[in-house]
Amino acid sequence: MADGWLKMLQVREINFSYAEPVLKDISFDVSGGELLAVIGPNGSGKSTLLKIIIRALSPASGAVSLDGRNIASLSRRDVARLMGYVAQQSTVRFPLTAMEFVLQGRFAQGRMVGFESETDVRQAAWAMEVTETSEFACRLIGELSGGERQRAVLARAIASRPRLLVLDEPVANLDISHQVKMLDLVKRLTAEGEMSALVVTHELNLAAEFATHVLMLKSGEMRGFGSPGEVLTESRLSDLFDADLLVDVNPVSGAPRITLTAKKRERGSGGAGERGSRGAGEP
Numbered sequence: 001m002a003d004g005w006l007k008m009l010q011v012r013e014i015n016f017s018y019a020e021p022v023l024k025d026i027s028f029d030v031s032g033g034e035l036l037a038v039i040g041p042n043g044s045g046k047s048t049l050l051k052i053i054i055r056a057l058s059p060a061s062g063a064v065s066l067d068g069r070n071i072a073s074l075s076r077r078d079v080a081r082l083m084g085y086v087a088q089q090s091t092v093r094f095p096l097t098a099m100e101f102v103l104q105g106r107f108a109q110g111r112m113v114g115f116e117s118e119t120d121v122r123q124a125a126w127a128m129e130v131t132e133t134s135e136f137a138c139r140l141i142g143e144l145s146g147g148e149r150q151r152a153v154l155a156r157a158i159a160s161r162p163r164l165l166v167l168d169e170p171v172a173n174l175d176i177s178h179q180v181k182m183l184d185l186v187k188r189l190t191a192e193g194e195m196s197a198l199v200v201t202h203e204l205n206l207a208a209e210f211a212t213h214v215l216m217l218k219s220g221e222m223r224g225f226g227s228p229g230e231v232l233t234e235s236r237l238s239d240l241f242d243a244d245l246l247v248d249v250n251p252v253s254g255a256p257r258i259t260l261t262a263k264k265r266e267r268g269s270g271g272a273g274e275r276g277s278r279g280a281g282e283p
């Protein structure tokens with residue numbers, strides 16, 4: 001199989017500035033079926049990176065390719081079709097039913113609600129089925145609970161059968177059970193390999209459980225990239241967030257388990273240890 005096929009998303013030496021540099025030499029790959037969690041403190045450039053990947057922003061230098069094609073050369077319609085984006089806060093201004101809302105995800109195919117084709121309806125119905133939103137297809141989106149609405153937002157994002165699903169803090173307002181369900185769903189959607197996902201999240205334990213890879217960002221720089229077991233170590237996480245974090249192994253899943261500790265970390269004398277963490281070598 002050609003390398004270009006395996007590497008569904010290629011991010012190469014991305015630099016971006018507003019007034020100050022926000023992203024510095026960011027390079028990584030995401031293959032089919034992978035779920036990449038992007039973690040880092042507030043203001044580290046996570047949302048900006050996502051906006052560059054969905055082409056809402058243009059980098060000062062560097063390139064993003066999807067399936068071997070530079071996204072700068074794609075039509076707007078192709079970008080919308082190939083990438084499903086869930087923004088940090090999805091506001092719905094119009095009184096749409098969940099079905100109409102999910103059908104909006106088919107607009108990228110060039111039609112409007114009321115002019116949808118049989119394929120549009122079939123694909124929207126598929127998206128609602130896999131996200132378990134069919135049961136409230138006829139209810140107004142504004143009247144759904146947070147968890148239900150977030151699943152409908154995901155349904156809209158996958159209705160165009162994108163190659164890449166890009167989610168900016170998709171579980172931020174959900175209770176713990178709905179957070180797990182949401183990430184589990186994204187994981188199942190990507191597991192077959194036709195779609196990959198990039199998820200910005202502050203939920204480190206969910207990233208540890210569900211992500212195949214983790215990208216660490218701080219001050220616009222990459223501070224780590226690898227499997228959760230490789231990068232979610234005590235020293236790296238404590239440095240990333242400037243907080244005292246304990247990492248051991250989740251006894252059920254075997255994934256790293258991150259716990260916040262109130263104890264002041266001793267700096268300069270070995271810093272945080274790697275107690276219990278399964279960390280591999282630093283880059």
Ligand code: ADP
Binds near residue numbers: 019042043048
């Ligand atoms: P994160 O998602 O990790 O919180 P962002 O990508 O939102 O980080 O922001 C990275 C940096 O860019 C921050 O310092 C932020 O203040 C700055 N920034 C974000 N958006 C803008 C903007 N529209 N104009 C100017 N600066 C911005």
